[in-house]
Amino acid sequence: MRTSIGQIGSFVGETVTLEGWLYNKRSSGKILFLQVRDGTGLIQCVVVRNEVGDELFERCRRLTQESSIVVSGVVRRDERSQSGYELSVTDVTLVQESADYPITLKEHGVDFLLDHRHLWIRTPRQRAILKIRSEVERAISEFLHEQGFTRVDPPILTPSSCEDTTELFHTQYFDEEAYLTQSGQMYCEAAAMALGKVYSMGPTFRAEKSKTRRHLIEFWMVEPEMAFYQHEDNLALQEQFVSHIVQHVLEHCPHELEVLGRDTSKLSQVRPPFPRLTYDEAIRWLQDHGHDIQWGDDFGAPHETALASQYDRPVFIERYPTQIKAFYMQPDPQRPEVVLCDDLLAPEGYGEIIGGSERIHDYDLLQQRFEEHDLPLDGYGWYLDLRRYGSVPHAGFGLGLERTIAWICGLEHVREAIPFPRLLYRLYP
């Protein structure tokens, strides 16, 4: 019976065949322990000389790390095994012999591991992270579809900047200048006017020379955009959304979180409502706690960490000064010097995982903002059109996938939260 390690518990007492790779091997003279992995799990296969004969035993003794093999044997429950099950081997076939596998079970440096990322992802820890990434993506899709959202896929190649500050990757589009997208938001706004509630999920690119544990050059964002949503609706959706993602991973990935050594008691508390601070309150709190910061300054990483560390769940900071936020954000009608926006800061120092806002829906105000920010009106005609033909209040946000995964997994660095990270000065493999 051909099966996988993840299903092995259903075959106790039966003879099964597994297809996988040799993760590790220990020998003890006349008994051999093969640690075999197949992507669904890890199992110890026991080869006893007296049971299998000298020829097979000798072949197993010569198997090398990461050789691909097909193993047959009888499934046993065994308390001495870490997974609870073992396989008593009856036959082993070599598919391909692996020679001089570079990644050993000992410690390795970051540079070496990143150079061998194509092999590093075979280790149990990296497998657990990628599994959780997949479940985070599934939780996102399932939640948003249940809430009536339609997925739209905005373009990667764009004619110009969506915002005015950050640096973009430049490329040629035949005879035209083009850039890799840094946000699908403006396209999602157009799609929200067609479909009501929409979201995009895909890669974005920032050509910034950021070199910290929170930055990737190529990273993934989920960007929901909702017609007829205002600031309060936006915040309520965000806290339900983030809570759902965290609870989904807790439910579906207990084994993976254990492999990562994650303290899940902190994640269990992530449920609505999330604490909220206005920008004004946050500035005052920071000033009261010895930080040198004035109203009108943007928060630095140490400020975010200090603010977030007060809470056991993510915290909203809302209503930032208009002057330090993006041009398309809706001013607070009571206080036009601030905008109806929010940042969501993850606990435990993981920083900003969401940036969101209500968008300007008034044509004249948006056009005025274009002039103030010296943006080329001709390239944004289509974006202004959205405010000419049935404009409605709308809001949306962007969630950084790798930062969210790094937080849920308790990672030191976002580079482990994506299969093949693109980092400053690193494009290989």
Place this chain on the structure above:
RNA sequence: UCCCCGAUAGCUCAGCGGUAGAGCAUCCGGCUGUUAACCGGAGGGUCGUAGGUUCGAAUCCUACUCGGGGAGCCA
């Protein structure tokens, strides 16, 4: 772009002015319950590159290259 740190065996590191070292990996041998198994043996090096100081440089100095951590910017 700025600040700090690093580069020695396939890997992780020690050595910090006087003959190049250890553990793991590899190969050989031993062990019937191992858990990054263990025990014995063997092979394995232009000490990142280029200059300089010195009787003598892996070691001290300068520049460069590559990488790591952080800041700014951002998600």
